[in-house]
Amino acid sequence: MVGTVPSAAAGRLILVGCGNMGYALLSGWLDSKALEPGNVHVVEPLDDLRERAARLGTKAHEGPASLPDQANLVVFALKPQAMVAEVPAYRRFAEQAVFVSIAAGITIRDLGALLGKARVIRAMPNTAAAIGKGSTIVFPGDGVQEISLNRVVSLFAVGGPVHKVDSEPLLDAATAISGSGPAYLFYFMECLAIAARELGLPGQLAMTLAKETVFGAGALAMQTESEPGQLRRQVTSAKGTTEAALSILTGGDELLCLIRRTTRAAFDRSKSLSANK
Template identity: 45%
Template sequence: MRGITIGQVVLVGAGNMGGAMLSGWLKNGVPGASVTVIDPGPSDAMQTMIAEAGSLSVPVPPAGLVADVLFLAIKPQMMADVLPVLKSLVGPSTVVVSVAAGTTLAAMREHLGDAGMVRAMPNTPAMVGRGITGAYANDRVSDDQRDLVDRLLKVSGPVEWVNSEADINAVTAVSGSGPAYVFYLVECMAEAGRKAGLQADLAMRLARETVAGAGELLHQSRDDASRLRQNVTSPGGTTAAALSVLMDPQSGLQPVFDQAIEAARQRAEELAK
């Protein structure tokens, strides 16, 4: 982000996601002095990062401060209480970015006015710079604002822009909640290994490193997931035997994931009402 005009960035929320974003911004050239963090109780680690960067940390919006980018990294259940307090930060050229699941543009507009707004859905690997974010911008977001928001979000990984706000619910179901599915896969593999006779701690290490390694191979390879799966699978071998169960069209993973993703998508819709 070096070489572009950042303006005044106001980060509301200094939890895990807010901390990950601030760390990424600072590492990618955002001047610390251009960032104001609003949080009534940041952690010691966050306070240290803010102080070392030369950013301002305050519990409530300072009088007279207007944001160029207002970045909301707070929990959805806090939005109704926090949004009215933030109205003074929004000016004619402010773009508001929310990473809270379920909080619609209409809900934000009710409290903040008719500003340029972006709904974004990152995921927890953002904390190690390996996340992915889905984003939607309303029609008041200019090309320059969208470019700036894209750069701010990309510090934690790729950004995929979607064509409708409703798509954010599906993004939430697939990638926003997705890391939990992968972690549970590790749990299931480890438990199956234990039942197959391995010591529980060994089974967990094998499952954990296998999933982490496979993910890194997928990240680095030009081949898609289907090709990588085929590369591992010898006809009539052990992998093929396991996949005959996992890929069963009635009881395998695909119908289970269809149900799981739809349940998550519907819940995202409910939270938005």
């Protein structure tokens, strides 16, 4: 794992796309003073999202035509399906800038075909980066200097731990686990709250207990050296309520099989998003 809280970074950054993930990253960078708002240019075609970015003090643009001629870092916070159409417009920055893409499945090779000879880093953050509790996986392409990689790591470390992998296909696996993973847990909270209401708990209390339970279990797992399996066994008394419940979840490894199918579906979809397919 790599990552430090950055000091203010010099240079100009272009953020392409300012939807939920882009805005979460941008807010964190500015709040932490990792970037000066006046050095950040945001490209966002949707009026409300562009205006939201401008309220943070950034220079907001409807499209790339009005961007300045110089940039040190260009971050693509676009959906994978938009990359082929949007990325080539930033080819003019290839000689000077390092490019970072957070688009799932779009490979270094894909990006090279869109940008020409460029220095590219792929990153896969998740939504918890909005509160500094996320995880980001990074993989640098050829030609990326250590100083550039360290700057990118420092920026993403604002949102939580950053992990560098040495093989690009591992990004697809990381996408299936940490990139998409928050949605799995949000759905688990939904299901837990529904079950709580069916057992008679009031609606708001049901949802609060579901959130607090998942949050508390995760915090405990992070703050102890014990593996999750050991923690599970510690709270499972023989012939108790937890054992009765776990007999359903673990019976025939049904939950494990479901999680395997779930993450495999995300993994396969990430691989299929490559622009070369």
